[in-house]
Amino acid sequence: MSKLQLDKVNKQLGGLRILRDISLEIASGEFVVFVGPSGCGKSTLLRLIAGLESICAGDLLIDGRRVNDLEPRERGVGMVFQSYALYPHMSVYDNIGFGLKLAKTEKRSLRERVLETARVLQLDKLLQRKPKELSGGQRQRVAMGRAMAREPDILLFDEPLSNLDAALRVQMRNEIARLHASLGTTMIYVTHDQVEAMTLADKIVVLNAGRIEQVGSPRELYERPVSRFVAGFLGSPRMNFLPARLLTPGLHSAITTPALGRLAALPFDSSALAADSQLTLGIRPEHLSLQKAQGDAGLRVVGVEYLGCETYVHLDVGQDEPLICRCAATAEWRHGDRVELHPEFAGLHLFDADGNCLPRQPTPDAATLHALAQGYA
């Protein structure tokens, strides 16, 4: 259980800046997930913390101690690798105990620690097996056991579940959550799977092109993304983006979009922008509801995906990508139907031309909501 601080950490490889001015605080016992598209630097950041890569500029502090120049073993961190990287010639027992053996742990306590770790991970019966005699999930657990055996203060996971099949992945995900709850160790977890990020994290760090886009709880990130990137990255199917034009700048903006028409009194502060500025309106699929339109009015249904528990309806809005609307499984829209769109106003997001979310105003009261409805009609 250790506090971790990163202060303006930079990493450069060749002429390429992989990480730029990463500043981050991770509290003791927290479960932090780094997410981002491939090549965003999330794995590199994890390896910097582990000590497998050097830090070019900036400071890394563990419990207030600068550890930039310390060896991995001196930092008190353990790491689980994507490919598990078990020692193929050693038994499970030796794999877990290797670090302890190198640390010259006394034989008796080494045995106790290995057995204890194996017990926690339910590996007791497999201790004499070689890695090649284990299933994927078992190997995964051995890899975790190896990282845990030395009782590190911080556990690092580099996409640990990406090699498992879907069912096993859910199971191991729950197991990791359980482990975090029982050990209370600070855990840092890299993944590109947003379900893992949302379900496991106390705090998600979204990285994009070597920078931190946003840090926050899963709920914060999902409901209040600060940028178009974060809004589009979390959520599946992803948020719909519609081009919009600013009609009247002000504390509450009025905009117009081809698909939804005029929207007034949106709770976003656009005073800094000029009228006619290009904006992007974001709406998650679940914040849209459909109604049958009269005649040729409204939007045309161009696709229906029935998933059993719900239905995704695709609407043509004159863009390359259709607008996706999440409906109940009972919805019976067909290809070619004309529908009217009703967005939920609390679920709207407004981004400026640079992709930043416009400053959000307090949730509108009943009177404003009434005005909103008027404006839409």
Add this chain to the structure above:
Amino acid sequence: MNLRLLKKALLRLGFCGAIGVLLLYAVFPFYYAVLTSLKPSSALFQVSYWLDKPDFSNYAAVLQQASFLQAIGNSVFVAVCVVALALFLSLTAAYALGRVKFRGRATVLLLVLGVSMFPQVAVLSGLFEVIRALGLYNSAWALILSYTIFTLPFTVWVLTTFIGQLPGELEEAAIMDGASPWVALTRVLLPLLWPALVTTGLLAFIAAWNEFLFALTFTLTDQERTVPVAIALISGGSQHELPWGLLMAASVIVTVPLVLLVLVFQRRIVSGLTTGALKG
């Protein structure tokens, strides 16, 4: 249908025939050497392909020569030393070349490869001077030095390729477990490199065991000679007589250990040890 069966049978016949020719080509000379060594000198020039009564007098004669036994001892010593030295040096070099990223790595590898292209004769006189200067002339160490020079490029290349193929995360896992580079190399990578080590070690051993030119040039006395030279210097009773029986017996004695070595380690060479390290 019949035509297809016929074609299949013919192909099979051709395949077996090809194998037979290959086998005959490779094994017959050795077989005839064994045969010759088991004949008494009176029967030496009667051409026959089977032996009714083996005669071990040639072996007895060869093994009674103290100089020949001394030569075998020298050869074993030289070959073992060469293998040990070459494996140690090439393993550490290959670790650096295969794992550590540094500028000029490709150049070093190409240089190593380039060195191995020099024919022995080209460096013979130069090497002779070096050995004289080092005071190693007429000692086993002269041979160990020169053989190591010639096997290193090959062993370095093979081991570099092998180490490069081992997953990098394995070593990183060892580093996270607190291993120094030396510990990571010897306790994690080395056990996985056994097949490569056995293969390269065996080839280095064979090269050192069979080498003739350097052995002839850098040694002078019977006490320091290795087996290939010793065999070449076995002479008969007169200038015009070549003691074929003795020569063949000596050759067989020298070849059999190599064949045994290859047979023993064959499984090791073939078996892959990395299974289970990664996903899958």
